Amino acid sequence: MLRFLAGKVTRGVVTLLIAVSAAFFLARGTGDPVREMLGDLAGPEQVAQLSAQLGLDRPLPVQYAAFVGDLATGDLGTSIRYGTPNLDLILGWLPASLQLAAAAMVLAVLVGIPLGVWAALREGRFADRFASTVALTGQSIPLFWLGLMLILLFAVTLGWLPAGQSTGFSSLILPAVTLSTLPMAQIARLTRSSMSEVLGEAFLDATRARGVARWRVVLVHALRNAALPVITIIGLQTGTLLSGAITVEFVFAWPGLGTLATQAVQMRDFSLIQAIVIFGAVVFVLVNLIVDLLYGILDPRIRDGVA
């Protein structure tokens, strides 16, 4: 188990290093952030001054070394506009995002898994087609547009729910439903295909023959075996959730990381944008590391390198 763990951690660190390096070089190597920040009207002295202030006048490899060095000590730089450390800003805006993401994920699992199981049990029949239509529509709809339409229906026309801002539980409903659509669709599709594969296996017939109740066979024996790919997609979805959350938070004026990111873009706070990108990558790699470990616990074959 220890070797399995060490291997996964090493790979996670390498992945992270490549990801943040890519973010660094793509942003600095391909464009001129200072020019972008100051606009076309700035004179050459202003550009030079801000470049020096941000350390952007140094050669790229030197900048990169400083960047990685800071990163290793957990320093994500200082926001240009707020003047406070980026990490503090991110941690301040994070709770609202976590709340929204968690609510959306719970909703996606609670709807997606039963929908997928139901469709697998009724393969080829109405329930199956219904579930597949729901899932495919969920994957095809732009989340922010769905959010706008939900606001139009429930907030503007019916006046049942608030349209945005974090003001208690009722304001969480619309953004969470919106954000849950995509993961729900993917979880439903995957549960359905994984379940229908497992349902055809002989060990379930054997279990049934031993007199185990049908619901128990489906919900305990089959679902447990169908769970592995579903857990993977839940892990992968956290990344998508972070991305989708940006537009959804923007639509609902939700005070989370997504809104912080859009504000940073509008204010051209280059340092903060970079810090948020890196933070997002760290979260994603961590979540997937946990998923990998969960895999090892659920299925000993993976841990021992048999499968």
Place this chain on the structure above:
Amino acid sequence: MTAVLAPRRPASGRPATRARGAGAVLAFGVPLALIGAVCLAAPLLPLPDPAAQSLSAALRPPAWLSGGDAAHLLGTDHLGRDVLARILYGGRLTFLIAVAGMLAGAVPGTLLGLVSGFYRGTVDAVVSRFVEAQLALPFILLAIAVIAGRGRSLSALVLVLALFGWAQYARVIRAETLSLRERPFVLGLRCAGVPAPRILLAHMLPNVAGTVLVLVTLQIGTVILAESALSFLGLGVVSPQISWGAMLADGRDQLTHAWWVAAFPGLAITTVVLLVNLLGDAMRSWLDPKKRRY
């Protein structure tokens, strides 16, 4: 006894879906092609100029509602511009960006997948780490980082969409190539001393072409969604260029009193992406029934 002998469930998949095959591809492909053709032909249609502003005709509702104007079938936006004309003209840029972004990801992604699956070893390890790293970067955040450094432009948008797409191709094509390279015909070619680049491009590429085609179709839907999200956030196309995502951003501000400005472009995106996804699924089952997934 017959009840026992009868198979309880179809051995693999639904017979009904298998019969769909080419029919389904046409059923979804034809409407999609029609939508594309209408958008392409937009300048030839009797439509108002999509950029023509007329404040006296601002925020007209769709023609079938009271206050609507037959000249503006889907109403007008806050500057009096015709929503239908903007959707059709916007569709041209939306499709163009989708195809360009898709190609810019598909070509390098497929080649990297072929190379890493064929040579394995170090090349494979490096490419695989990059694929994982790409998947670890939340797409919109990555796009924000690139566009914040480069500024908004069509080329920046296509670059970002390519960065977003390539890993998917590389991963899937690598897996296909891994099994393909052990097949007798490839082993034979290698024994006969055919140079590796020739094996890759002339013999293995045609064998993965079906998969690439399916991926390309499914990816177009994702790229359209990604472009609309970026334009919605103000990171995509620059006015006066029109794309569906940019129209939605305008519509957001009018939502409370003019729902049609945001509703119709979103409907256009959803319809096209749904058709593309259905087409992709249909092509998957048509090209290779064994690989058909739900």
